[in-house]
Amino acid sequence: MTDARREPDRAARADPPQRAPVPSATLRALLAFDDGDALRLLCAPADHDPAVRRVAVGTDDLRPGQDGTLLLAVGAPSTAATLRRAARLGACAVVLGDATDARGAVRPQLAAAAEQSGLALLARAEGADWAGTAALLRSAVAYPHAAVDPAPGRDGGDPLSGAGAIPSLAALAARTAALVRGSITVEDTELRVLAHSATGPDADPLRRSTILGGRVPPHRVAELRRSGILRALWTSEEVVHRPADGANPERLAVAVRVGAEVLGSIWAAADGRPPAPDAARHLRAAAVLAAPLLVAQRLRESGTARRREHALRGLLHGVGDRRTHAWSLGLSADTPCAVLVARRARPEHDGDRTLDVLSLQAAAHPSVTGVLREGDGAALLVTPDARGPGPAAAVLALARDLDAFTASLPDTVPVWLGAGPVVASPAEADASYARAALVVRVLRDRERRAGAAGRSRPPRFADTAGVGPALDVLRVLDAARPLWDAGAGPVHELVRADLAAGGGLVRTLAAYLDTGGDVQRAADRLVLHPNTVRYRLGRVRERHGVDLDDPDTRLLLTLAVRLTAVRDDT
Numbered sequence: 001m002t003d004a005r006r007e008p009d010r011a012a013r014a015d016p017p018q019r020a021p022v023p024s025a026t027l028r029a030l031l032a033f034d035d036g037d038a039l040r041l042l043c044a045p046a047d048h049d050p051a052v053r054r055v056a057v058g059t060d061d062l063r064p065g066q067d068g069t070l071l072l073a074v075g076a077p078s079t080a081a082t083l084r085r086a087a088r089l090g091a092c093a094v095v096l097g098d099a100t101d102a103r104g105a106v107r108p109q110l111a112a113a114a115e116q117s118g119l120a121l122l123a124r125a126e127g128a129d130w131a132g133t134a135a136l137l138r139s140a141v142a143y144p145h146a147a148v149d150p151a152p153g154r155d156g157g158d159p160l161s162g163a164g165a166i167p168s169l170a171a172l173a174a175r176t177a178a179l180v181r182g183s184i185t186v187e188d189t190e191l192r193v194l195a196h197s198a199t200g201p202d203a204d205p206l207r208r209s210t211i212l213g214g215r216v217p218p219h220r221v222a223e224l225r226r227s228g229i230l231r232a233l234w235t236s237e238e239v240v241h242r243p244a245d246g247a248n249p250e251r252l253a254v255a256v257r258v259g260a261e262v263l264g265s266i267w268a269a270a271d272g273r274p275p276a277p278d279a280a281r282h283l284r285a286a287a288v289l290a291a292p293l294l295v296a297q298r299l300r301e302s303g304t305a306r307r308r309e310h311a312l313r314g315l316l317h318g319v320g321d322r323r324t325h326a327w328s329l330g331l332s333a334d335t336p337c338a339v340l341v342a343r344r345a346r347p348e349h350d351g352d353r354t355l356d357v358l359s360l361q362a363a364a365h366p367s368v369t370g371v372l373r374e375g376d377g378a379a380l381l382v383t384p385d386a387r388g389p390g391p392a393a394a395v396l397a398l399a400r401d402l403d404a405f406t407a408s409l410p411d412t413v414p415v416w417l418g419a420g421p422v423v424a425s426p427a428e429a430d431a432s433y434a435r436a437a438l439v440v441r442v443l444r445d446r447e448r449r450a451g452a453a454g455r456s457r458p459p460r461f462a463d464t465a466g467v468g469p470a471l472d473v474l475r476v477l478d479a480a481r482p483l484w485d486a487g488a489g490p491v492h493e494l495v496r497a498d499l500a501a502g503g504g505l506v507r508t509l510a511a512y513l514d515t516g517g518d519v520q521r522a523a524d525r526l527v528l529h530p531n532t533v534r535y536r537l538g539r540v541r542e543r544h545g546v547d548l549d550d551p552d553t554r555l556l557l558t559l560a561v562r563l564t565a566v567r568d569d570t
Helices: 003-012 027-034 080-088 108-117 130-146 169-180 205-213 218-227 229-235 279-303 305-317 322-328 349-363 391-408 426-453 470-486 490-500 504-514 519-526 530-544 551-569
Strands: 039-043 054-057 069-072 091-096 120-124 183-188 193-196 240-242 251-258 261-269 338-344 368-374 377-382 415-419 461-463
Touching: 027 130, 039 108, 054 130, 069 130, 080 091, 080 108, 108 120, 130 261, 130 279, 130 349, 169 183, 169 193, 169 261, 169 279, 183 205, 183 279, 193 205, 218 229, 229 240, 229 251, 251 279, 261 279, 305 322, 305 368, 305 377, 305 426, 322 426, 338 349, 338 391, 338 426, 349 368, 349 377, 349 391, 349 415, 377 391, 377 426, 391 415, 391 461, 415 426, 426 461, 426 470, 470 551, 490 504, 490 530, 490 551, 504 519, 504 530, 504 551, 519 530
Parallel strands: 054 069, 069 091, 091 120, 415 461
Antiparallel strands: 039 120, 183 193, 183 261, 240 251, 251 261, 338 377, 338 415, 368 377
């Protein structure tokens, strides 16, 4: 085909509707949104304020040719190589989890790499989590885009577009309902109801339960997933139509988006009458107007991250007014909940990265109300659906899923996951937290014992029912520890002297007592000859005057060796 024959096609495409130029957020503007609560600027390019067009989570989310990317380096080492690779792939700024030394100064090799690559280098503020930081930054990046007017010729002539500024999502829902001739709900990406129009007498039961519950019921969410409606909604810019089905009337839905990012959705339900013929046009216009309002909603939620963390910490540790803490987290006083505790198996920094990624994965789960990172672990407050197969089973299933997720990560550090019991209200969350922490200690002790005995590794997740009497044993040992530490006598002298000399006799006694006094099995566990075990037991009697045939002495020895193991593992 010649160029002349192509000319009409070019002419047909010569005058498309022109959009207003879309402004980009800049790094300074993003930091103004944060106000220092989540991010700390370590070094930035001296000669310009870089434009930020997207936020990437993890180096695998970087795409070549997408300049203006701000990278949250979740799961990536805090090294100069990470910075140089990010710069090659188009990043303009990188947020590291660990970029400073003990004095709080940026490490020299990182500062040099950032300067050479022209990158801005930032660090998470103390106490900030990756999930909250990502939500804040994405909302700030989306804010300039959300303020751009729609393209002329699409929905620019819609009555909504000429109605002036919309003060709130509730006002937008009311105006849209009048034009669409139906009931409107505005929802976020987790299908929580942010605003809705007035509910008329002809509203269907599903709409009523959605508004009363503050979110789409779980069974309805499952149905929308199975039918492909949610997939179509999140991936299309067009209005999705769902025909009437039994008692559920006809529905129309459109995603609210800024560029490629989906912020939420608007749903219209026909209440006793068919929707207006141009209902789809009105919904598209409403989605454009809803974008800046949803971004503002996100930013307000991000601003409460510290308050939510304080409330979550108060519930888990039983500190402060628990009713107020529950309210801050959006929980009623009678919401059943449970706590899931994750602890890393080794103290290396890699364990921090594993917990960071696990926390992000958990925060996206619909039943997880909050994630609190503490030291070498994380605690999840879970509010399982009471209408499911069973709240306790749901919490254990979440632990199983997270265990499989961490096992699939490259170069992962093992993590133990303990599920506490489901309690009747958030005010009792500290009791579930304490039990979950005990479950983790049981799992850790089982793995240690399995390794000492040469057995295969036991599962790294369980709930209180899955660890049996070991949980009560730990509670007894914790209660007995002060008495043991204050005591004296031959058994105390034996344990203290042997631990100072390396602990060979204590380990031998532990194996002997754990195997019910079977010398051969104890020797197999210790990889020793049985005569060596007999010799060591003889030293216990002869050198330290401890009678292994006396029941009280054996009980005290059992407590002593278990308390020693507990102290090492706590």
